Amino acid sequence: MTPLPLHSDAVRAFLGSARFASALATTSVALGVFAFATHSMIGWPGLIGILATLSFLCGLSLWARKELIQWIGVVPISLLVFVGWATASIFWSQYQWVTLGGLAYLLGFTVIGLYVALVRDTIQIIRAFGDVLRFTFVLSLGLEVLSGLLIDSPLPFLSIVGNLASGGPISGVSGTRNDLGLLAVIGGISFVIEWRTQAVRRGVAVGSMALATLVLFFTGSPIAWGTAFVAMAATAVLYGVRRLRPERRQFWQLTVLVVAALLAGLAWILRGSVVVALNAGGELDYRLRLWAEMWDLVPLHPLEGWGWIGQWNSDVPPYVQFGVGSGRPSTSAVNAFLDVWFQLGVIGLAAFVGLIGLAFVRSWLLASRQRSVIYTWPAIVLAALITASLAESSILIEFGWFTFVVCCVKASQKLSWRQAFERPLEQEPLE
Structure with a gap:
């Protein structure tokens, strides 16, 4: 029978691994991007459950990496204030009671944001944003094509009106055209940095920038x-x-x-x-x-x-x-x-x-x-x-x-x- 300490070391090694940190970082970005869509499809209990689980996993991963992180001054005082x-x-x-819930929601996204900033390098963060936003734009345009061109009917559970045939505005999975437009801007910034650093292939970077521009245009925001x-x-x-x-x-x-x-x-x-x-x-x-x-x-x-x-x-x-x-x-x-x-x-x-x-x-x-x-x-x-x-x-x-x-x-x-x-x-x- 394997001793418990060996199990503990294995679990800690898994929680502190680079692959686990990468998965958590990408999932954290995705949860932020798809928060509206998640809430629309499974309700507040489901969204809050996902956020709580992700925050807990981020906490465990930080614990496993505690010796690798410089904790002095880790959180800006202005953010704490x-x-x-x-x-x-x-x-x-x-x-x-509503304030208590709002604070828990704020702290949940604060925890996962802190985790991503602490355990991932800036280029790794940019890659995580780039990967999630590429998928977001493709999915958003796909849903808008489905709603506006194929079935010619709104998708009310995602607040998609189906205006693509008339040139927009579109909201995709973000709920509003302004939010989708902001994602397109941040996506464009991330894709340019990916291109400049050669973090992805040139064709992928150029295609991603064109995709972000197309989404921004159709938002009409x-x-x-x-x-x-x-x-x-x-x-x-x-x-x-x-x-x-x-x-x-x-x-x-x-x-x-x-x-x-x-x-x-x-x-x-x-x-x-x-x-x-x-x-x-x-x-x-x-x-x-x-x-x-x-x-x-x-x-x-x-x-x-x-x-x-x-x-x-x-x-x-x-x-x-x-x-x-x-x-x-x-x-x-x-x-x-x-x-x-x-x-x-x-x-x-x-x-x-x-x-x-x-x-x-x-x-x-x-x-x-x-x-x-x-x-x-x-x-x-x-x-x-x-x-x-x-x-x-x-x-x-x-x-x-x-x-x-x-x-x-x-x-x-x-x-x-x-x-x-x-x-x-x-x-x-x-x-």
């Missing part, structure tokens, strides 16, 4: 197109900055910051024209009415907020009253910053802005100073997520939050804000 404040909101929440524009602009700026000598890099970094601030100011001055241009189909009218309804309730709990909920529950006050006049139920504030303000108050908003700001600055400095192109992925993905968060709240839940945690932790692993400006990471310009 935000999650901690959201957790504390259960004490003053107006809907404590102005938000996704705006996000794609910002991602391309960030890529172009990084391309130039990375080729500067260290002594000139700081000056041009500050120049880029000033130009970005001026463009933001110009957009604010011309906001009237922007509003008119973006108000296609009355979409902006709906958003403005929703924000006005929320704004009326913000002063009731200005500092601490109403309590964390994550994705809105239309059966719980005060969310039950939002969007009633438009006949369109609201699942979020369609603006991540306003969503956080409403749920966690001014203190939570400050923590969220600080979290996003630190994560982006760290990732940008890392991308501009490290030689390998793989370090540009977190910075460009964060630029896309932050841009999308101005018109959607997807960064707060499921795939958006999972991806944000991955990028945030990867940037923090390589570069702390106290060391960022002390010395350059590169002594020579990139070739």
Whole structure:
């Protein structure tokens, strides 16, 4: 009879193996991408059961790898502050049981995001995202072809209307065209990095980029197109900055910051024209009415907020009253910053802005100073997520939050804000 310690060593070796970590990482990305589809097909109990099981397996794998991981400073303090404040909101929440469920959901995706960031290299993470998103786009287009061309009938359990024959918009397995568009943008970023690093064959990389572009086109999402524009602009700026000598890099970094601030100011001055241009189909009218309804309730709990909920529950006050006049139920504030303000108050908003700001600055400095192109992925993905968060709240839940945690932790692993400006990471310009 084999002694128990041998069994324990074998189990630990399995849990700590690279193949098991790769499978967990890919599964984690897939769960984030297919969270809506999973919930639609098997309900909340099934989705939460999968998330809980995956989180447990990630915990076991971390335990098996505990000697290989540098635990000091493993989680950014800014991330702990935000999650901690959201957790504390259960004490003053107006809907404590719903807050408890929302926190468990948030923590579940936080755990799997931390796991992926800790046990996988950046290029391995990019490959996991690339593999999952390639499958997602093929499946989404396949379902849209089935619905819009073959059976000419909606697939209501996936919120697929079947508009492909008329050129879109399509939503695929994501539930909304904006979410699918964001996936297309992040997929495009991942596919470009795969191509640049030769992580996949050239034909696969080019075909994947074409696939992401096709999906983005058929979503017909102005938000996704705006996000794609910002991602391309960030890529172009990084391309130039990375080729500067260290002594000139700081000056041009500050120049880029000033130009970005001026463009933001110009957009604010011309906001009237922007509003008119973006108000296609009355979409902006709906958003403005929703924000006005929320704004009326913000002063009731200005500092601490109403309590964390994550994705809105239309059966719980005060969310039950939002969007009633438009006949369109609201699942979020369609603006991540306003969503956080409403749920966690001014203190939570400050923590969220600080979290996003630190994560982006760290990732940008890392991308501009490290030689390998793989370090540009977190910075460009964060630029896309932050841009999308101005018109959607997807960064707060499921795939958006999972991806944000991955990028945030990867940037923090390589570069702390106290060391960022002390010395350059590169002594020579990139070739």
